[in-house]
Amino acid sequence: MEDRVEVFRGDKAQITCLFKSGDGIGGITIQWLYVTRLREKQPIYYQDATTKYIESSFPYKDRINVTDNGARGETVLTINDVQIRDEMEFICLVRSLTEGTGEGRTKLKVFEKPERPTIEGMETGISVNEKTPPKIGVCEVKNGFPKPNITWYRNTTPLHDDGDGVSVKSSSTVESSGLFSVRSELSMKVTKEDKNAKFYCEVSYFVPGATRMTETNRINITVYYPSTAVDVWVDSPKGKIKEGDSIVFHCRGNGNTPSLLTLSHNNGDVLGDGNIVVLENVSRQHSGVYKLIVNCKEPAWIYLDPAVVKPEDTVVVAQGEAVTATCNALSSLQTNTAWFKNGEEVFTGHTVTLKDVTFDNTGTYTCVVTVPEIEGMETSGTLDVRVAGPPKIMEQDTEITAAFDTMVELSCHVRGFPPPSVTWNSPDGEVFKMASQKETEEGVESVLSVKVISDITALCRASNKYGTDSVTFNIKASESLLLVFPVSTLGVCGSGVIIAVVIICILLLAILGSVLYFLYKKGKLCGRSGKQDITKGKSNKENIVVEMKSDNTEEATLLGVNGEKQPASEQVNFLIL
Template sequence: MDARVAASLLAGLVVLLHGLTAWALVEVNMEDRVEVYRGDTAQIVCMFSSDDGIGGVSIQWFYVSRLGEKQKIYYEDATTKAVERGTPFTDRITVNVTAATGEVVLTIADVQVRDQLEFICLIKSLTDGVGEGRTKLLVFEKPDSPTIEGFQEGISIYDDLSKIGICEVKNGFPKPNITWYRNNAPLRGADDVMKVVPSITTESSGLFSVRSELSMKVTKEDKNAHFYCEVTYLVPGGTRMTETNTINITVYYPSTAVQVWVQSPKGKIKEGDSIELRCQGDGNMPSSIFTIKHQGEEYPLESNTYVIANVTRLNSGDYECVSLDTDTYEELSGTTSIFVDYLDPAVVAPAGPVEIDHGEELTATCNALSSLLTNTAWFKDGQHVSMGHHLIVKDVTFDTAGTYQCVVTVPEIDGLETMGTLGVNVNGPPEIVPPKSTDIEESFDSTVDLTCHVRGFPAPTIVWTTLDGKVLETTSEVELEDGIISVASVAVTSDLTAFCNASNQYGADAVAFKIKAKGSGVIIAVVIICILLLAILGSGLYFLYKKGKICGRSGKQDLTKDKSGKDNIVVEMKSDNTEDAILLGVNGDKQPPNHQ
């Protein structure tokens, strides 16, 4: 028998047994709403009470479709539990009943946006008492982080409504809201000065993506404004908010004033510098054209900059920067003054080179025309000798001769300086600078270089001679500012004396160099000794010869041959004096001594 039919028969039997009775009282309590994130599990609780008790009631769950139709998804009584087939919830719901408390819990797994519906819990007693409760299931999805994009093109204050930017937030539920802000204040205004155009897209998932485009009529004050969007969205139990990054816009507005100034160099300007002029208005209209005017000439600017290379004092004067707006033909200008400091080349008087007699006074001046105060210093051979425009040297000597350099500087400007030179010659007789030594020892048969440094002007004539009046050859001669250095090479074959003789129209001077030849006496002694040794050696050899120690002679020898031989020779040497020695010749003939 069908379970439902059996339940109906049972209910009828109870009616017959009890006779005429009143309907049982059934009460149902449910929350107005249940809120849950998409993908989570929702639990809808139905609390009921009945005079018939839990065993005498049936429980049914319904949902209300978007068309307003009531659709059953679950049934349960004392003997039956059944989930309706073919509904969106068939495979995702479970129902738990707690008899002690009269609590029925409908659990829906993996909640989706389409599940945002109204759910009905219907409790019916066996005596036809009925109770019903309703709960709305609300589904939420936190949207993605919002984005903002600004338009890169500049906007003129003369334009009408211009696009500022676009904000977008995707995949939220319910629909997120976008509010535009400027400098932390929400943007509000009439349609002729501000316009916000929203658009909503429903994704395949049922989530919402919202896009908002802002257009405005900008003012000059908007040049530094920060624009951003605030996004608000619902979550279970409340509302949350997030913001985008900020964007700036480029606002074009006309100038009301123009300035021109020297960008570099900083401080004073000197001849030879390069000047960079900057010209700028307090506006930024692309239609503005800047030019520089100076002494009736106009010079166009690149990037609001004008460069004058290698300036001179002629570049001094007023420079006017002119701004022309080609849209309105309005002209503005600003002016600055430039002064180029200068320092002319140094002028030395007398012009030089100068000649001055020994013992007199040297006076000279050095001046340079300048736009600023100057300092003058005098140097000789790199050494500082005087300060000021005037150079005075009293009682000049040959040490005074040489080249003087005057250096004129401008203390207020580093690197601004000029120089002049003065050559000084001191007239006077030759003066030989004492050599380190005039007594020289050199080896026999060597060569020595003699150096003679002579000061004097006009340049002295130098002649090298020996003690016996012989003129030596000059090896080299170098002319200096204060005189001459002469060098002569001398071959050392014996002791000698050489003279350096210097003279000019004012007088003469000389110095003697004494050269001693080392080793000459020893050589003579060696030669004599060698001659004596040779004489002794000759006598010894002669003696040995007489004694028969050499040339085949050996004391007294008898050499006997066959008496019949014609060539028998007998040699006899007596041990007496050499003069008595007798040599026997061939065949025994006696030979006189002078035939030896």
């Protein structure tokens, strides 16, 4: 037997047992067994010269079958729809009356390719002066078997837990399906050079006969670092400076953290703070050396904690009532807070109050806390507001005209909380069971598809514990459809269609005329005898003449039965029944 058989979950596994015996298939006994996690042998299948059966105690008996070929000395155990719990050791036991007992073992290995891994970086910036390694990001891969492995990379360099500047913490979860989900968190001290670094995760996982790898997206982090060098220059005037001029000094540091730039003259007088300093009406006393000093305005560490929204998660408020929510995030710097709904700013400030709420106030509110002094430093939280009240069906067109034997979709958009239940009924109380229903942010939406075979009346009724609302849809079935084509405005394609229709009509009329004439000659029309003579021909007025003309102006003229031309501006009407 093979040492191991490897298959993907859901596939079919075949475990083959080969044997040799001079007694033939009728003189041997074949048994299949499996080894439990407690190392106990449990029977699966038994076969001798007169009996074949699968053990009723085997938990997966409905998914297995055993075939044998005595001439080739082979028995095959087949397991269909292999699951994670099927990963175990199987034993083939063959007993011969004259040659004794032989045993073989095979381990079944089951594999499941995990989902695509995800990576999430820190939304807030990270200071180079952090005393402990700050969190960089989290990688996660779900539903793999055996357990996948996650390796962090900085650019092309793998990162491992070294107990000093790099910390990697991994955890795994066994799902109810038996599959593994793995989560890995990277913490690392950063330097100024990390502002351009790309971080990502590599996930290695096993498949039958091989190991494969996949990678997450690349992320970068915001690194905050103080200035280590500063520049000062005269922006105005250009060239030589004379008494009475105004001098504009520009100051700049190479860091990206808030700092205080101070400009002094001859190591003494402080001329000003900030990025721009202006000296007006200068004199010779202003000659000398100017020094720029940079001082951090804030502590060596800069932080912005995650936003905390109160009430948490979802708040339910009755119609007409009020609700107050707060959003705060601790920070070492001054913060601003704004509230957004559906991508639009609706409030500012840490506290927001909704008064006399209606269904219009239902939805998800996102509070965003930003640090104005540092671009991109922000955190956010969400609050779901649900307005409790009786159902309210949104206004819509309820009078519908549809062609006979077509499908029509009727939609009921209902506001309300708890989410209303929607039923569709006919006027006599019959329930339409083919309606679909899904929850929306404001309530529910129910759609009913009906086939128009007659006039239909459908009642949409929505209800919850606060009340009921209903609306009636009236569908009028249209048995015919009138199409009107202006002859004077038909293009080439339109003219072609009319010509084809007219030709078909002419052919049908010709066939009909031939049949009528034949019957007339035979005397079988209107009780006439075939012996009667026809002495008079048909008058010209009884002839039907159809003429179609077309020229470069793409106009068509239709002749009547008496040959009169119809005006070109008239319309040709087709009635389709």
